[in-house]
Structures are given as structure tokens and as C-alpha cells.
Amino acid sequence: MLPERRGDLFILTATLLASAGWLFSKEAIAGLPPIGFVGWRFLLAALIMLPFCYRPLLALSRELLLKAAAIGLVMTLNLIFWIQGISHSDGIGEGAFIMSLAMLLVPPLAWLIFKERPSHSFWLALPIAVVGLLLLTMGNGLSFSKGQMFFLAASLSLAMYFNLNSRFARRIDPMALTCIQLSVVGIIHLFYSGLFEQWPDSIAPVTWGWFAASVLLATSLRFGCQTVGQKYSNVGNAALIMMLEPIWTVLISVFWYHEPMPIQKVFGCILILVALLSYRSASLLIWYRSRRALRAGTRR
Template identity: 75%
Template sequence: MLPERRGDLLILTATLLASAGWLFSKEAITALPPAGFVGWRFLLAALILLPFCQRRLRATSPANLLKTAAIGLVMTLNLIFWIQAVAHSEGIGEGAFIMSLAMLMVPPLTWLLFRERPGRPFWLALPIAVSGLFLLTSGNGLSLSLGQLLFLLASLSLALYFSLNSRFARRVDPMALTCVQLGVTGIMHLIYSALFEQWPAQVPGHVWGWFAASVLLATSLRFFCQSAGQKYSHVANAALIMMLEPVWTVLISLFWYQEPMPPQKVLGCVLILLALLSFRSRPLYEWYRNRRAMRMVR
């Protein structure tokens, strides 16, 4: 198998695991406190990654480690909104599409924080995304449900994390960066859980199974597949595959929770997906054109 094909398959596996992670999380918090679940999930995932990045962590300066941990606090905020949104939503498919809008929230945040004006693809995709979001969330009229509002806040905080992390990630090894940020997120959630949540006296055995799947499959194995896949898969191809995560999540929610998806919501999802594709259209077109040129040379 060609290395690029292997990379694409690994990225596809990562998106499937990420989608399954929505199901694992929602099932786990039926008995576990949400923040406590996220805390142990991410802390254990960080400990699993630690043996593979000890040398890289030692090679990172204390100043960069401190900045890495600070960005991990933004990830903590994002996960607080996200897990609360999952807890207050009947399904997960709608939330996955709302969360996917984080990609379109990055340009205006970057403009606000770093004075980098968004390019033309963003302005073309914006009205399509807004229309899709309106159709997706207008089931309650013009008001948003609590779950929808929390998903929007989670999407905004995720965009903020992307904006900050993309400017800093090049200074630190990716695995070391992820390990530190997962650890910070886990510790902060456990502190939050200790202050504001109460753990049940007994937790059913099957819930621990969902918890284990979240740690081992949806976090650790997913990160490994994504990191390994990005070494071989073209960045534009990887971005296109990763856009499929909300699609897989909707299919899982339809099968597992029988989440209602009337035509209006389906159209909203399609418009959001089209907005993301149009936003990435130029990089994808350039990749296709370069690939076609290489084939013609061969």
C-alpha cells in the first residue's frame, strides 16, 4: 500500500474514533459526573502518552512548557462547555455539526487577536454556514436550547484554542504538546469536579466499559492514528477526511439514540458541510491541480 493511502486510512480511522468518542462520552456520563469523567479521561490519556514523549518534554524549555500549559487552560474551558452540552442534549449529531463550525470561527478570532484579515473563502462560506446553523437550531423558534447554546460556546472556545495553538505549536514537539495539554485539562477538570460535583456511591460495570473505551480508543488510539496519518497524508486530503467526523456522529446518533433529523435539520447539516468545503476549496483545488500535474508528468 502506498504511504499516502496508508495515511488517509489512518486519518479516516481517527475520525471514526472521534465520532465514536461522542457516544462513549454520552453513555459514560449517565452515571459519572461530567467534569470528573473528562478529568480522568484526559489525565489517564496523558499518562499513557507520557512514556513516548519523556525525552521531548525534557528538551522543551520551561518557558515553552508554561505557555503550553496556559493554552491547555483554553482547552479546559472548551471541554467544560462541550461535556455539559453533551449532558444536556438528547442526541449528539446536531452538536457535532455545531462544533464543526469552529473551523469558520478561527479567521474572525485571528483577525481580532492578531490583526490578520480573513481571506475571500471565509466571506464566501460565512452566509452558507449561518444559513445552515439557523436551519439546524430553529426547531425551538428563534430561541436556542441550553444544549445548542453550550455547543456554540464550545465551538467558539475551540476556535480560540485553535487560534492560539496554531501560533505556538511549531515551537514544541506535537506529542509533548498534546501530553501537557491533556494533563492540564484533566487536572483542571478534576479540581472542578472535586469542588462542584458529587460522585455516586456505585457505578455500574458497563459504564466503566464506556469510560475505558473513551480513554483507550477515543483519546489515546485516536491521537496515535491522527499523528501517524498526518505524517503520510497530504494536509488538504487529511482536512477533507476529518470534515467527515460530524457525518459519522450523526449516523451513530441516528442508530443509537434515534435522534430526530427532520428535513430542515438535514438541510442545515448539508449547508454547514458545504460551507466547510467551500472554505477549504482553494487548498483542495491546489492540491488536486498539483496531484494531476504530477500524474501527467509520470
């Protein structure tokens, strides 16, 4: 099998594991405190990854280590909103599509913080995504539920994380960067949980099973597959394959939770997906053209 195809399969596996992680998390927090669950999940995942990246970690300067940890604080905020969204929602499908809007929130944040103007493709995709989001909320009389508000906040903080991560952590080994950020997320969540959450006296074995699946499959294995996949997969293929995550999540939610998907919500999901595809496709086309121009200039 060609390395590129192997990379695509790793990315596809990562999206499946990520979507399954929504199910694992929702089932786990039925018997565990939400913040404490996230804390142990990410700290243990970081410890599992540590043997594979301790050499790059030891080679990091203090400046880069602090930058990676600071970006981990934004990731922490994102996961606080995300787990609260899950705990306040009956299903997980529409939340996954709301979270996918983070890709469209990255350009306006970059414009606001770094003075980078969004491309024309962004302005074309934005109204399509807005209409799709409104269709997702029509069941609530065009008002957002508490769960949807948490998912929107998670989407915004995720866009902030993408902006910072892409600029301040380019010189850090991806595995080491992930390990640092997962550690920060885990430690802060556990500190908060110790202060404000009440843990149950007994936890059912099935809850521990969901917790183990979250740590081993949806976090450690998922990030491992994603890292390996991005190493071999074409960047365009990887970006498009990763957009399948909300689709898998909707299918899981409809099957497992019997989440109702009336026609307006289906159209809302489709419009958000169309907006993301159109924006990503245009961005990738610009990237390909710049690469081709660079290669042509190098040959001269």
C-alpha cells in the same frame, strides 16, 4: 501500500474514533459526574501517551512548557462547554455539526486578535453556514436550546484554541504538546470536580466500560492515529477527511439514540458541510499555489 494512502487510513480511523467518542462520553456521564469524567479521561490518556513522548518533554524549555500549558487552559474551557452540551442534549448529531463551525470561527478571531484579515472564501462560506445553523434550530422556533448554546460556546473556544495552538506551539513535538495539554485538562477538571461535584456511591460496570472506551479508544488511540496520519498524509487529504467526523456522529446518533432528523435539520447539516468544504477547498488551493510558487523559485 503507499505511505500517503496509509496516512489517509490513519486519519479516517481517527475521525471514526472521534465520532464514537461522542457516544462513549454521553453513555459514560449517565453514571459519572460530567466534569470528573472528562478529568479522569484526559489525565489517564496523557499518562498512556507519556512513555511515547517523554524524551521530547524532557528537552522542552520552561518557556515552551508554559506556553503549551497555557494553551491547554483554553482546551480545558472548550471541553467544559462541550461536555455540558452533551449532558444537556438528547442526541449528539446536531452538536457535532455546530462544533464543526469552529473552522469558520478561526478567521474572524485571527482578525480580531492577530489583525489577519479573512480570505474572500471565508466571506462566501459564512452566510451558507449561518443559514445552516438557523435551520438546525428551527425545531426550537428559531431559538437556541441550552445544549446548542453550550455547543456554540465550545465551538468558539475551540476556534480560539486553534488560533493559539498554531502560533505559539510550532516548535513543540506534536505528541509532547498533546500530552501536556491533556494533562492540564485532566488536572483542572479533577480539581473542579473535587470541589463541586458529588460522585455516586457505586458505579455500574457498564459505565466503567464506556469510560474505558473513552480513554483508550476515543482519546489515546484517536490522537495516536491522528498524529501518525498527519505525518504521512497529504495536508489537503487530511483536512478533508477530518471533516467527516460530524457525519459519522450524526449516523451514530440516529442509529443509537434515534435522534430525529427532520428535513430542515438535514438541510442545515448539508449547508454547514458545504460551507466547510468550500472554505477548506479554497484555503487548500491557496496553499498549493504558494507551495508551487516556492518550489519554482527554489529551482531557479
